[in-house]
Amino acid sequence: MTFAAGTVYANTPLRSGPYSGCSYYRISGYVNVSCDYVNTARNLWFYVEHPGTSRQGWVYAENFDQLYGDWDECDGW
Structure with a gap:
């Protein structure tokens, strides 16, 4: 089993899918x-869980302040 985590910038959109047009909820801090997934626009996204809200969703790679550990490629997108 792999483990990965990171911190995202304040008010980062946690999106329902790996595209900028998907609905979102704003989060900050540890995830x-x-x-990971590279979408059709060739943008890198990460599927995350935000422990502070128990919400899960997608965060665009450039919204991370820190990112560490090992993760897999997302299947099924």
Whole structure:
């Protein structure tokens, strides 16, 4: 089993899908990272869980302040 985590900038959109047009909820701080995905626009996204809210969703790679650990590629997108 792999473990990855990171911190995102304040008011980062946690999106329902790996695209900028997807609905979102704003988060800040620590997240658990499950996997990564490169969408059709060739942008890197991470599927995460935000422990502070128990919400899960997608965060665009450039919204991370820190990112560490090992993660897998997301399947099924």
